[in-house]
Each structure stands twice: as C-alpha cells, then as structure tokens.
Amino acid sequence: MKHNFERFELKSFLIQALSEFDITMPTEIQERLIPAIKNGMDVIGQSQTGTGKTYAFLLPIVDRINITKKETQAVITAPTRELANQLFDELKKLTNYSEEPITTQLVVGGTDRLRMMEKLKQKPHIVVGTPGRVADMVDNQALDVRHVDMFVVDEADQMLDMGFLEDVDRAASRMGTELQMMVFSATIPEKLQPFLQKYLQNPRHVHVQPKNVSPKQIKHWLIPDRDRDRKDLLTNIVKVANPYLAVIFTNKKETADEVFQGLQEAGLNVDILHGGISPRERKKVMKRLQDAEVQYLVATDLVARGIDVEGISHIINYEFPTELEYYIHRVGRTARAGWDGIAITIVGRNDQDSITKLEKQGISFTYREIKDGEWVDIDKRNRPKMVSTAKVETGVKKSGTSTKAKAKPKKVKPGYKKKARYKKALEDKRQRRIESKRKK
Template identity: 55%
Template sequence: MAKHQFEAYGFQPFINKGIEELGFYEPTEIQKRMIPLILKGESAIGQSQTGTGKTHSYILPILERINPERKEVQAVITAPTRELANQIYHEILKITRLSDEEITARCYVGGTDKQRDIEKLRNQPHLVVGTPGRINDLIKEQALFVHKAEILVIDEADLMLDMGFIVDVDQVASRMPEELDIFVFSATIPEKLKPFLKKYMENPEFIHVQPKHISAENIEHVLIPRKSREKIDLLAEMLQAYNPYLAVVFANTKQKADEVADALIEKGLKVGRIHGDLSPRDRKKMMKQIRDLEFQFIVATDLAARGIDIEGISHVINYELPRDLDFYIHRAGRTARAGYSGVCATIYTPSDEDALIRLEKRGIQFRHMDLRRQEWVDLDDRNQRRKREKSQDDIDIRAKSAVRKPKKVKPGYKKKMQEEIKSFKRRERRLTSKRNNKGK
C-alpha cells in the first residue's frame, strides 16, 4: 500500500521520504496539474490563490530534475520578498538533507553581505533561490553563472510586478539559455505582466485552479462597526477580548502600521511589526521573535500577506480594508491553515459599504457582531435596511405597472390613479409583512 499518493510521480526515494516527513498524503489541485508539466519540462503558468500548495508543486519536480553530478546552476527560483525567498529555501533544505548525493541550494537576498555571497560562489550551487535584484547583481558581478540553467521559476509574479522587480527578472532570464523551462505562479495575471510572459513563453500551458471557496471554509468572517468610537481603542478591546494565540493586524501603509503599533504599545500590549521600512537586520530579528512566540500581536502591511508564512495565526484583523480587494483574500488566508480554524475580523464604517457588498458578491459571508463590555454580541443583518428599501422599490414598480392610465380620461383621473396606487401599495405591504412573519 502506498504511503502517499505522490508515489505515482516516480520521485526518487529521498523526495518521497521528504513528502512523508512533511505529512503530505494527497496532492492539491495545483500540484496535480503542475508537477507532471514540470517533470516533462513544459513551460506553464499556474494561477491559484495563497494556501493551495503551489510552493511544493515546483520544489518537488525541480529536485527530481537536478543532476548532482553537474556542478553548475540548474534551476533559479525568484521571489519578490526576502522572507518568501528564505521560506522557499528552507522548504528545499527539508528535502535535500535526506538525499544520499549532495544537492546544493543557496539563497541570495538583498540586505545581506554581497561580498560574502560572491566569495561563497567559488563553487556554484545546483539550485538558486532569491530576490531578483540580488540574483541579477551576482550575475552582473560574474560570480553567479546561470547560462546553463534549464529552469526559471517566478513566484508571486503579480506582486513582483507591483514592486517593480519584473525588470530584474527580465535581465536574469535574458542571461539564461534560449531553451528555458519557465514556470510562473501568480494569484492574478495583470495585463502589464502579459508582455513579459509573451516575450519568454511560447504557448505555455495555463493552469487556473479555481478555489472551491473564495476563502477557506473554516474562516469566520466578522464585521465590527466602528460607530462613534476611537478606532484604536476599539482595536485594543478586540485584541484583548479575542485573546488570540497569534493575531496579525493589517494596515494599508507603513506609516499607518507604525501609528497603530505605537498606539497599541502605549496601551501596554507587546506588539511586533512587519513592513518595508524595517532594515534587513531588524526584519530578520522580528521574524525570529515572531517564530519564538515573543509577540501575541503583529501589525503588518500587505507585504506580509503575500510574502511571509507565519505558523499559528489564529486571528486576522483588518484595521483598514485593503484598496485592492484581492488582498482581503490574501490577508484572510494567513489564518485557518493546515486544517485549523481562524477568524478574519474587519472594523468598518459606512464608507466601506461598497467594498463589503463587492466582497459579499464574491462569496464572502460576514457575521455582523459588536463588542459590549468585553462580550461579543450578534447584531442584526446590516443589509436589512437595504433589503427594506429594495422591497419598497419593488412595490413602487409593481404598483405603477398594475395601475395604468385609462384609455379614455375623465376629469380627476390623476387623483383616482394615485388613490388606487396607494391602495395597491398598502395591500402589498400587508402581504409582505404576513409572508415575513410566517417565515420567522
């Protein structure tokens, strides 16, 4: 009997052992569709949301294709953030350490000692992971040689584009062989990314894994009205009432993240922060402190939603709704991982109504709640008023349709029509009220 369903791919024993140690049994949808293509060397674009297992959909087949006897770079994996690059690198090490033959992987990211990277490149690794800027720098310094590498992975390509790194990726790709297998992974495929894809990929396979649910089923989406309260006071009360294992509070800008973190610290909470203005050393230190559970609360920008995988997040709090609603899904996806449940709570004001309606149309079901004396209470459906207004609009339309202008008009016909319309509306409202009462 097979220990796991990945054995059907014919991976080498050390890879199968790694899969077993990782606790994987059945491939996810993106893995089922991407692994065979990468094993065959067919360039492909994989579109799937966060938390679908895409990292191992390329790590596993790439490791299968590495030839340890060739002492040269055979695959390059690019990621938009240092944290994501390090994360991918450590997932690779979990498997390569089980190989009888040495497979070398190296991680190169900005903010580290470039000269030290250059010195260590006297021996070229089999596999390179890193941020595009640092990889490109090492190639320009003629320290890293990628001219024989057959595989290029571009992870989180849409974020790569947003952060302005696609130029570096382009320069890295231009130094690689013409016959290059390129694998692009992205939550979305923006129009501005298409010229790059067209330049390097000829008729690639396009794999779009539609999520069965727009967000994990075991996430509870909660809306909390701000009302007339100070927002930071409400946030502090929420964090204390939830008493989470680990909560991430999202803000839209680095300035706002700092403002929120500082205010929470003033209230006596021990808070970590993750955003782009932290120095490489501070970011590394912060990630270690978070993994060592020194903080119960983290304030972050959306960089963390796409670039970092922190274990054990029980609660996500949207201090502000993201401007790009796709990021709501990415934020929510930080919790309820590996089968656990989670909460994604949003503080909202009437100005957020349009965004909330659009999220509901995407399939997000919100629970409307409030915090009163440190106790969570359910509120009425916030859409009730809108539903009543829509119902009234429907009655108005039906009334105008039912009461028509007579073919032959007599003096006073307008007044008579108005009376008939009022009478029709009264009957309809009574019927609607009876139906609603029966449904209760």
C-alpha cells in the same frame, strides 16, 4: 499502501521526505503541473495561497537536478526576502534527504554581499532569491546563470506591482536559450502578458479555482467604528479577542507605525513588519514569529502573500485594503492546516461598497461589537447607516462616446412672435417720427 507521489516517478529520497512530512496525496495544482515540469514544459500556475503550489515546482526541480554537474541549474525568485526565506527553508527540507549533496544558496538583500559572492563561486545547484539581489549577482558575474535551464517566478503579479519584473528580465536574459520558465501567480494581469509572451513557449496554463473564495473555517466579523477613534477601538478589540497570534493589517507603513506605537503603549506584546523596517530587523521579527514569541504583529500587505507562519488565529483589518483582492490574501494567513480562524475588519460609514463586493464573492459577514467586555452580534436594526460611495457616471456611453444631453430650447410663451412683431413695428414708427422732426 502505495504512496500517491510515486506515480510521478520522483526520486526515492523525495518520496521518503514527503512521507516524513505526512504528505501522501497531491493537491490539484501538484497533480496537474508536476508531470509537465518534469517533462521540461513552460508552465503558468494560477492559484491562491494554500493550494500547494510551492511543492508543485520544488519537487520536480529537485528531482531533475544533475548532482554530477557542478553548476547552477535552477533559479527560484520571490518578491520579498520573507518569501524567499520561506521557499529556501522548504527546499532545504527536501534536499536534506538526498544521500548525495544537492547544494543550495539563498540570495537576498540585507546580508553580507561580499560573503554571498564568495559562496556563489561554488556554483550551487539551486539558487533562491529576490529579483534585485539575483540580478545584482548576475550583473557582477558572481552568479553564473549560463547553464540555468529552470527558472521560477513566484508571485508574479506581486513582482509586477512592486516593479521587480525588470530585474527578473535582466537575469533571465543571461540564461540559456532552452530555458524552462515557470510562472506562479494568484492573478494574471494584462500588464504581465508581454513578459509571458517573451519567455514562455506554448505553456501549460493551470488555473486552480478554490472551491471557496475563503476557507469555510474562517469566520468574518465586521466591527463598525461608529465614528470612534480606531486606535482605541483596536486596543479594545485585541484585548477581548486575546488571540494566540494576530496579524493586524494596515494599508500604509505610516499607519502601521502609529498602530504599533498605540498597542505598545497599551502594554501588549506587539511587533511590526513593513517595507520601511531594516532587513536585519525584519529577519529578527520573522524569527520571533516562528518561535511564537509575539502575540500581535502589525503589518502592511508585504506579508499578505505567501508568508506561512503557524498559529495565526486572528486576522484584524484596521481598514479594508486599497485593492480589495488583498482581503482574500490577508485572511488566508489564518485557518491553515485544518485550524479555525477569525477575520475581524473595522468598518466605517463609507465601506459599504467593499462589503457588497466581497459578499458577491461568497463571503458571509457577521456584524459584531463589544459590550461589557463580551462579543455580541448586531442585528440589522442596530447597525449604523452606511453609504455607497460608487460614483454614477452620467453623459458617457459604455463604449466611451459622449451622450451629453443638448440644452433644451427655452419655452416660448403663446403669441410671443406676434407680440415681438408688434413691438418692432411700434419702435420703427417711433424712429420714423424722430427722423421726420429732424428734417423739419
């Protein structure tokens, strides 16, 4: 049977690699973007995680590398070291099948800078890295990007949120005028538009809408805190759930530290990952996760986007994310590769608005709690009362113009004016009498 990727006319070693990986059918985003990227077009790939976007750009990039030229021809950037490492691993899997060596280099922080600069002197064909370290290498002339004609910005909206677009811009501005720009992102915020307009010319914009906002294999549970201490409740939840691997999300690294400490004190096999963890330790944590040496990982949204660790059976939200769209990114870490998954969220009295918004997106929640060490459903009658915190603005039109109500005039009693005139006449008469007496 003919391999479905053969019609893209990819090099034979790439078809062999895909066959070995048991990948025979292109995903929608691969179907629509591989030909465009092969033809040198600027592209915008808009999709959620799990849609196959990584191979949508890796396959045509590797296919187009001119092995005879000893110069850097492609740079791929990702917002975090973990994401860059993951992209680099996928790249190496593909290039290992090439009979002629395609040289690659990972360029991220937390590694020996001088050693990295020495390796870049060899001018690897493809560089994968984080924006800050890539820009640093370009500024110091360690990374020669004059011949780079393919540049990938992965998770661009997260780059924007984390303030990395300036570094991306700095690196891209040193590249050739015929640069092919490939931008991949779950969302395309308005603030990203100036960057896109600066670097992309008539891009092919492919927006892959997921059939379901969240995979059907994920069960979404809500656990009311009923004003209890959440750390104690969480400890109870994880012990009853007994997951193969659970990622527990918090909004702040300070909260993550507290949760981590609480689970450690409970004697659980737990690790932690957030922006405040040293690069060396973060690398060790990722290795332990990949080796299935950890049962619980406490993390911030740093790992909600793009990190693909096998075997995540449960996602536990210690709280709803501040930006609600991250709920989808968080729960997307489970139920991958055909497996089932459970997303558990601890909710309080003021979370009704978040629940309502997610339900409108098609997510179906089940309210549950623990009784006698077992999960039980909560029927509507026994659910705690929750309140909507949405503020209803008054006195403002949708257009922004004020419609502040004018103060109503005080009610005037019947005959008020007649009585007022009578009182004034009496006062005038009194004053005339006083004046008359003075003259006498």
